[in-house]
Amino acid sequence: MTLNKILIVSGTHGNEINPVWAVKQFCKQNNITKNNIEYKFIIGNPLACKKGVRYINSDLNRCFDFKKNLGKTNYEFDRAKLLVEKFGIRSSEPCAIAIDLHTTTANMGTSIVMYGRRNKDFCLAALLQNKFGLPIYLHENDNNQKGFLVEAWPCGLVIEVGSVAQNFYDPNIVNRFLVIINDLRDEINKLKNNLIKLPKELIVHVHQGSVDYPREKNGCINGIIHPERINQDWVHIKKGEPLFLDKNGNTIFYNGDSNICPVFIGEVAYQEKNIAMSYTKKEVIFSAEEWVTEFLSL
């Protein structure tokens, strides 16, 4: 295994401040290198962090589809290129894995977000699910949402912690990041030394699509998440159950498939993306040997 550098990105969104703080605290108290793996730390979007906003011109975490964005230039497009030039697999400080730390205003607890079905990602996600029991949101096949940061590395996951308000320092949220940063290399080391095996199966929640708020013709939101639905991330929604509440007090009911678990319910940053929540379906995936062999050959 040649894997000896992991990139830890915080502040990819400038108003998600707890991971930035967690990294500051980690760097002061812990070894940057452990088990022969070095952590490289970078603030994804330093200017947005300084201003306390999600981004300056474009959502940085949708800027890593370099084919699609060919020729485009602004603060975030340029920043995406720079991050890959500096820490990408062909750079002078090549990191095989990127871990991107995020927070959400949705009541999702701590979760892992993975993009597509790469064997190496499955291996890392399985390691973390095995250790912490975290739910996994598998994002795939969404033409409206592409170019996530971790996709630009051979292996990479998002750690998503909520609920916490944008720009609100919450030491409990900070701690949840610290636990994962602390233990990640130990788990990799155990796997490398054949001290643990991956669980036989991985439980993932697979992205099915998203639903927007009811809106007026002018685009204004015309219905909010229903009181029975708010904060119920990961919970099954059944046909005929309340979804939204409009300003006349009328309930708008869910009329879809019965195997759906919504996530990112009411996430503030997704209002502009026309997403009130995303729908997922639970799927059990059997572990494959290639997950480990490909991961250990990183």
Next chain:
Amino acid sequence: MTLNKILIVSGTHGNEINPVWAVKQFCKQNNITKNNIEYKFIIGNPLACKKGVRYINSDLNRCFDFKKNLGKTNYEFDRAKLLVEKFGIRSSEPCAIAIDLHTTTANMGTSIVMYGRRNKDFCLAALLQNKFGLPIYLHENDNNQKGFLVEAWPCGLVIEVGSVAQNFYDPNIVNRFLVIINDLRDEINKLKNNLIKLPKELIVHVHQGSVDYPREKNGCINGIIHPERINQDWVHIKKGEPLFLDKNGNTIFYNGDSNICPVFIGEVAYQEKNIAMSYTKKEVIFSAEEWVTEFLSL
């Protein structure tokens, strides 16, 4: 009693969206006039609401000290003048009372904020505390913070509901505003008709000052609220108890008076005001007959 109009302001801060929604819902479902009292509704800062930001140029809820701001002009200063010209006591639609609806990211529950010790405000606050048991934050004697909206009306209070993230629609938070808007006129009507008496005493938490985060020389926050302090609004803090946690993992301890209850702990919007939390002291105030007589002569 000549009181026949109450001004209900929402969206004084443009990223506090739940009161705006509560008012929309209320207007669709309820009578604007009840018990001979008409509600006038206004969005405090419509441009900031549209943009989802607290304010455009200045915090509107610090722009109502017209002597201090004489000659100053920007979006919020002009808006403050316009609100008073339109709904002030000398306007064509004079409102005797202003109720300003706010949310906080701090874990304060629902509370009443009053500014200074006006008899009429005491009466209204006592009515609401009597009905709902709400804590009262009495803000006074703070030279850094003046010119609150409700001070420009003969009587007025802030209703503050938390915790909720900025720009996050939470139907439970919306409901808390609806309950108060619904019942306010009934309580006033009962008082007017001698059907209820004020409680003999009013419990208030009196503002003593504020404390900033530990900061680096360049102004960056260098310590966050301690895990044992976060979300502990209204709870006594004792000398020697943890206050902040710096990035080296060192605890900074509280070293002040033992009768202090912090509020607005970690409020996001106050970072720029150099406030990590405000200190209050509990005080019991005996009700006075003038409270009612002055209120009923509004």
